[in-house]
Amino acid sequence: MTTTEPDTKLNTLKFWAQPADQRDAAFTWLRHNDPVAWHEAPDPIAPDLPNEAGFWSLTKYEDIKYVSRHPRLFSSAHGVFIDDFPQLETILSFLVMDAPRHTALRGIVSSTFTARNIRRLEDDIARTVGEVVADMKDLGEGDLCAVLAKEIPGRIFAGFMGITDGEQRQAIMDAAEQLGSWADPEYAYIGQPLAVFVDAAEKLKVICREMAAERTAKPGDDLLSWVLQAEYEGEKMTSEELGAFFCLLAGGTNDTSRHSNAHALIELAKHPEQRAWLYENFDERADLAVNELLRWKAPLMHFRRVANQDFELRGKTIKAGDKVAMWFVSGIRDEDIFEDPFTLNLSRYPNPHQSFGGGGVHLCLGAELGRQMLKHTLRETERQLKDIELGEPEYMLSNFMQGVMHLPGRWKAK
Amino acid sequence: MKIVRDETLCEGWAQCVRAAPELFELRNDTGPVHVLNETPPEELEDKARIAEQLCPRGAIWLED
Numbered sequence: 329m330t331t332t333e334p335d336t337k338l339n340t341l342k343f344w345a346q347p348a349d350q351r352d353a354a355f356t357w358l359r360h361n362d363p364v365a366w367h368e369a370p371d372p373i374a375p376d377l378p379n380e381a382g383f384w385s386l387t388k389y390e391d392i393k394y395v396s397r398h399p400r401l402f403s404s405a406h407g408v409f410i411d412d413f414p415q416l417e418t419i420l421s422f423l424v425m426d427a428p429r430h431t432a433l434r435g436i437v438s439s440t441f442t443a444r445n446i447r448r449l450e451d452d453i454a455r456t457v458g459e460v461v462a463d464m465k466d467l468g469e470g471d472l473c474a475v476l477a478k479e480i481p482g483r484i485f486a487g488f489m490g491i492t493d494g495e496q497r498q499a500i501m502d503a504a505e506q507l508g509s510w511a512d513p514e515y516a517y518i519g520q521p522l523a524v525f526v527d528a529a530e531k532l533k534v535i536c537r538e539m540a541a542e543r544t545a546k547p548g549d550d551l552l553s554w555v556l557q558a559e560y561e562g563e564k565m566t567s568e569e570l571g572a573f574f575c576l577l578a579g580g581t582n583d584t585s586r587h588s589n590a591h592a593l594i595e596l597a598k599h600p601e602q603r604a605w606l607y608e609n610f611d612e613r614a615d616l617a618v619n620e621l622l623r624w625k626a627p628l629m630h631f632r633r634v635a636n637q638d639f640e641l642r643g644k645t646i647k648a649g650d651k652v653a654m655w656f657v658s659g660i661r662d663e664d665i666f667e668d669p670f671t672l673n674l675s676r677y678p679n680p681h682q683s684f685g686g687g688g689v690h691l692c693l694g695a696e697l698g699r700q701m702l703k704h705t706l707r708e709t710e711r712q713l714k715d716i717e718l719g720e721p722e723y724m725l726s727n728f729m730q731g732v733m734h735l736p737g738r739w740k741a742k
Numbered sequence: 743m744k745i746v747r748d749e750t751l752c753e754g755w756a757q758c759v760r761a762a763p764e765l766f767e768l769r770n771d772t773g774p775v776h777v778l779n780e781t782p783p784e785e786l787e788d789k790a791r792i793a794e795q796l797c798p799r800g801a802i803w804l805e806d
Contacts, residue, residue: 439772444768444771684798688799689799
């Protein structure tokens with residue numbers, strides 16, 4: 329057991345500016361010494377809008393799982409980040425709702441993303457990823473985030489939405505990146521974190537309105553056309569509801585997957601023996617490897633809930649109305665669940681990681697799509713590229729997304 | 743051991759099918775996973791436990 333307390337102030341951006349292994353050490357300390365810890369209100373997201381309240385930090389796997397799977401006790405309707413973004417529902421739709429509204433809205437798109445349908449689409453996903461790699465393989469050098477990691481989910485999302493215009497696709501990818509980067513210095517020129525977030529959402533909503541007008545006039549065989557004709561509470565979605573829905577799908581698809589692609593490249597380069605094991609028998613080992621890479625570097629580090637009633641947990645009393653953060657990034661290192669959690673072991677099985685959340689009704693809708701994208705990224709980079717040399721990655725500053733902003737690299741085409 | 747599956751929670755993610763194809767199957771184009779054998783023989787009990795653990799929706803649980 330660790331005896332000296334590291335910096336565990338998860339509410340400060342200073343904490344998140346530390347390297348990942350120092351943050352991991354803090355989470356280990358919390359799991360061992362204060363698994364239901366109270367943290368004061370996070371650093372403000374705007375000068376005139378201080379975060380209202382502190383939050384409980386859950387760092388044990390089983391606690392995270394319990395809270396995730398009891399949505400009647402722990403509500404999503406009052407925000408899902410430790411930061412208090414106002415009117416978040418108008419930006420992230422059913423992510424910030426409880427039943428029955430959540431069930432109805434999620435239900436409109438859930439069948440598109442479930443395992444059955446994504447497997448049916450696997451050939452399309454493989455082809456799109458192959459095209460992205462083919463387009464960048466002769467460049468020789470560049471930012472692997474821009475030309476590869478971000479481009480892959482960007483084109484997949486465009487495919488789902490029936491987007492053929494390259495500029496529109498790029499605008500969505502850039503806005504989706506910005507949406508998750510609210511605290512990163514790269515976007516500070518736009519303003520305070522709240523301004524960065526709202527500005528990104530506005531950009532996505534403008535694109536959504538343009539596309540909705542086009543698809544209403546001429547419906548296609550795409551997800552947006554489907555959503556436009558779907559009914560919610562007996563009526564079609566309002567423009568506002570549709571915009572939020574679009575922001576959620578664009579952010580969820582583009583940003584998380586882009587970061588897991590980048591992490592996978594970095595981590596496989598750091599663990600050549602694991603990399604060799606994977607490619608020795610890729611077809612049989614890819615599914616296991618993908619799950620472990622997702623456990624190893626969870627892009628999404630937390631979601632939070634609000635307790636609907638008083639709740640006793642490990643000797644602490646969480647009061648009705650209290651914010652409760654589920655630190656997935658800690659759950660996936662929980663020694664009580666994972667053997668050698670600090671070892672990357674691509675053959676790990678079973679691997680019930682929490683990188684798509686702790687399970688239950690808010691389970692990541694893109695889980696299977698995310699797995700498939702990462703699998704084909706691993707396949708196509710190996711098939712088409714060689715002599716990949718990575719420079720120093722630039723990691724995102726965030727209390728929410730474990731992200732990679734830039735990944736300089738050199739490579740050759742095979 | 744008895745396998746119970748909540749079909750309102752199941753979205754067909756098929757993690758149980760991967761974990762225990764002897765016990766679970768995706769049959770139709772839509773709808774929940776099908777339980778092939780609600781009372782698994784002893785040698786499949788470990789696989790049933792993994793299926794329960796891996797179900798991301800919490801739609802499967804085991805009763806004595």
